[in-house]
Amino acid sequence: MQQRTPIEEQIDLPFVESLRISFQSLKIRFGRSIITTAGITLGIAFLVSVWTNNEIGLALQESGRQSTINTFEETTEKGISTKDIWLIVMSLIVCVVGIANSMLMAVTERFREIGTMKCLGALDGFVVRLFLLESGFQGFSGALIGALIGTLGAVLLGLKDYGLDLFFYFPLFPVQPEDGTMRLGVIVVILLGCVLGMILAVIGSAFPAWRAAKLPPAEAMRTEV
């Protein structure tokens, strides 16, 4: 058997190509993207509302105001009630599970697409990069919207509890009160929410995408929705 031209090595694609392909994909499956993004938005909205609500409560407690309904709660030394800690932890869990789940579903229904791209010459790393880009963008935009909704919710709740005093003492920026604790302030909470949403979305999507990209294309393409 004669030896033909040896088989070359596949090239890496320029970043802009990945960017173009992933944005086109987001655009065309807009409806589906919105649903996945909504999962992220909800998770982050919940987390940020609980967290911001807590910041507001602390700031107003310090100012000497009392919530009309929160007065009877037992508080820890630092002024955060165990119930609030519990709520924040719960909302974090809801957020992590919710986002991971919606990303996982979004990737699983695209196994066939992953297999097909590999048939056409895509490297595993390229497939993962596409999903990193798509999910990073979805994660950030979904989380930003969620953080704003969450803040709005917390502000409305605060208005109900403290009235217009809320705006007077509104904890927008980080402060360090004398007891040595740290108050993040609403802006930082929003930023953290966005970053967290993005990281969760990226991990939740890149991990299954990486697993699918490692499969032989024949197997990836066998998976039915």
Add this chain to the structure above:
Amino acid sequence: MADIVVKTEDVVKEYRMGSNILRALDGINIEIERGEYISLMGPSGSGKSTLFNMIGALDRPTEGQVYIDGQNMSQLSQRQIAAFRCHRVGYIFQSYNLLHVRSAHGNVTLPMIFAGIPDRQRNEKAEQLLDLVGLGDRMYHLPDELSGGQRQRVAIARALANDPSIILADEPTANLDTITGREIIDLIKRLNTDQGVTVISATHDLKMLDVSDRIVDIRDGLVERIRNRDEIDIEVGEVGSEGH
């Protein structure tokens, strides 16, 4: 000496499902010459798609070797395998496997993007290929907006994008009606005769018989027999005279 493009050596493929092991290929030895039109025939479940996957480097055999252009496929790196899929083979599937987020044109350009072909060049080539398969007026439609036959034409154009030396087709007509199936077969045959592309097609479509140079009958993961063109002609004649 014949120019052998594809050679399989005792190829075995086992699928493990729980504690069961299913031997889908049980030692396949075939040699395919450059420019041939080969049909892999056999009943459903006989192992055609599995063999298709082995030849196309879409899966690894459990045992045995596959040589393409004299190159042992098991010795290739990941990058070489990707380049092989990109440049050497064009795949056509029963269910088309188009990316539904990309237009017909976008599907055809994708393998050229992976090959690093510049923007303008690949756009032109995609237009040419879509013209060739008769979809010049549907280039920017999404797959969902096309009929089955049209989708398969897009898949064929996409398979040709990087001028492969082998076209692998897995039951390309199975989802199509008789007339559309005939058109698709004729199109693939035309590529075979005009451009000298080697065609390897799994099928149980009898319409494929009379365009094939050789037919490999597969049964239970084994090559049952290999028939040549002249033997086929006689049988096609017989089938015709029986008048169904």
